[in-house]
Amino acid sequence: MIPTERMIPRTGLTMPATGCYRLFELTAWYVSVFTMSRERRRSVGCRAQSKETSGMTHILDETGSVTIAEPTKETRSEEDLDLPWQIVVHNDPVNLMSYVTMVFQRVFGYPREKAERHMLEVHHKGHSILWAGMREPAELYVQQLHGYLLLATLEKIS
């Protein structure tokens, strides 16, 4: 049986199974790294950069009707343009050195030598940058580090 309509992922809307529709969904959805449930990003997720696109745009509104709009601007989410973030682990006189090494190995999959190098950097310099990259995986790493009770912060690379 051919379905007559299908659900548009993450919107709660349906659209016909046949025909071509482009949907510019300006609000970004994501699977929360914290709760593993769907959450709507705040509207700030849509600010950032836009660029002109050519051709007509079909817009599906909340009632399910399709309208044709003038050439519009394609908006990129903030995530697309996100500057890298870094994960910094700070010294703590209570956590054991062997424990911290084990956590770095487990969380980041680092080999023992690399994990120990970072652990010693934390111990001697007071902090070490463990990882840099996009915000969402960085948040997940920091959450894991806090789960192991390490003092870890997420910082935007300026």
Place this chain on the structure above:
Amino acid sequence: MEICRQNDQIEISELDPFLAELLRQIPASTSPDGTPAAEQRLFSSPTNGKQPELCAEWKTYVEPELRRLFQSATETVAADLEQLNGNEKSLANRTLRIPTKHTDAWLSALNQARLVIAAKNNFTESELSDHLRSPIGSRRDLSLFQINFYGFLQEFILRELDG
């Protein structure tokens, strides 16, 4: 006290009443008991203070998850420690067996307890490095001994995990 690995268990034997009591104190020691410094240490800020929006999200979504995680580890440890329940006399030369599948829970609970005790007592780094201090002098000395004893158990578990 003797500690060794026996197949899929870590066995702590010949426990005297004092050390058995310290072990029994682990679950209770993980509780910040409303001490802000201890609470802040267990649930530290995820940022360097420049991302208030992220901190707010963290409080809403992550902290409850972390609380559940810590609580779950503490409950596992508390269940293992039921082996030590009994009257004072029966605590002499008792043996505690920790299943190896519980070692992560033990590492977490021991770490929670050490961090909370250190935060409540505001121990300095040099005090924490003083492993030879007698536990008899004062309540503070006993707390320091407790931190070191729990640290010793953590070290042993880590060594066993390392194979």
